[in-house]
Amino acid sequence: MKIINFAKYSSIKIGPICKIKVLNEIQKENETFTIIGGANNLLVSNNPPKLAKLSKKFDYIKEEGNTICIGGATPAGKVLTYCKKHNIKGFELLQKLPGVMGGIIKMNAGLKEHEIFNNLISIKTINGYTKKEYINFGYRQTDIKNIIYEGIFKKEKEFDKNLFKYFENLRKNQPSLPSAGSCFKNPKNDYAGRLLQKCNLKGYKIGDVGFSDKHANFLVNHGKGTFKDAMSLITLAQKKVYEKFGINLELEIIVV
Numbered sequence: 001m002k003i004i005n006f007a008k009y010s011s012i013k014i015g016p017i018c019k020i021k022v023l024n025e026i027q028k029e030n031e032t033f034t035i036i037g038g039a040n041n042l043l044v045s046n047n048p049p050k051l052a053k054l055s056k057k058f059d060y061i062k063e064e065g066n067t068i069c070i071g072g073a074t075p076a077g078k079v080l081t082y083c084k085k086h087n088i089k090g091f092e093l094l095q096k097l098p099g100v101m102g103g104i105i106k107m108n109a110g111l112k113e114h115e116i117f118n119n120l121i122s123i124k125t126i127n128g129y130t131k132k133e134y135i136n137f138g139y140r141q142t143d144i145k146n147i148i149y150e151g152i153f154k155k156e157k158e159f160d161k162n163l164f165k166y167f168e169n170l171r172k173n174q175p176s177l178p179s180a181g182s183c184f185k186n187p188k189n190d191y192a193g194r195l196l197q198k199c200n201l202k203g204y205k206i207g208d209v210g211f212s213d214k215h216a217n218f219l220v221n222h223g224k225g226t227f228k229d230a231m232s233l234i235t236l237a238q239k240k241v242y243e244k245f246g247i248n249l250e251l252e253i254i255v256v
């Protein structure tokens, strides 16, 4: 067990102090936990379900033949540094994308059409290895229900410096205040940020939680933001966008 204060641990700096189970090995049976990674995409309520996280034992990178096996607790930055050093391609998108490999795979995280599943071969869960072909995945989502202990990826040369630079430029507009990344998924053929801006929500605040004035789709914490403020703002935005455009904005942030 470990005590985690989500007001410090989560990237949006909101949430309660909770007891978390730390998993040192692959569970023998599927206990009902909500697994967390680096909490960079989470909004944790004051009454969350039982939570667990992978221990440092799952923080590793191993090369095996033409593949690279990455533990579910391995931070994105560590993977990126490794791939730069060993001239491996396919992980450039991890630049300034906060999280650990389990959370990144579960969310199929990425930027535009570049996403972690592009390079994935299979995942390791309590049921052994599951090939990507047997997983339903799409834009910022997968149907993975079990804990991801490891991702197995293609190992290909060469690290793409131009792509890396491209991601670096895209990130320049990112707010520096604590946030949980994009709040809503982009609806088909549109941008959540554009819709929010048209509803005058760019920079709009409830309490200390607001939509960033740099990037309307980033929910940011101006200091003492609470879960209640965040949920009120999310509900308001969904209502306004629906009334104006008839579009249901779907949350990208995971509420637990």
Ligand SMILES: Cc1cc2nc3c(=O)[nH]c(=O)nc-3n(C[C@H](O)[C@H](O)[C@H](O)COP(=O)(O)OP(=O)(O)OC[C@H]3O[C@@H](n4cnc5c(N)ncnc54)[C@H](O)[C@@H]3O)c2cc1C
Binding pocket: 011, 034, 035, 036, 037, 038, 039, 040, 041, 042, 054, 072, 096, 097, 098, 099, 100, 101, 102, 103, 104, 105, 106, 107, 108, 109, 110, 111, 140, 144, 146, 147, 148, 149, 174, 179, 180, 181, 182, 254
């Ligand atoms: C400043 C900033 C910028 C960001 N930019 C981007 C971006 O460009 N693109 C993008 O896609 N995202 C972005 N994000 C969101 C975030 O980085 C990603 O969603 C990332 O995948 C979250 O990883 P995590 O380890 O923090 O997961 P968490 O936030 O802890 O969890 C996310 C989800 O994954 C599940 N999960 C966690 N670990 C596991 C596991 N081992 N097995 C199964 N399920 C698991 C959780 O239950 C939850 O449903 C950004 C966030 C911030 C704060």
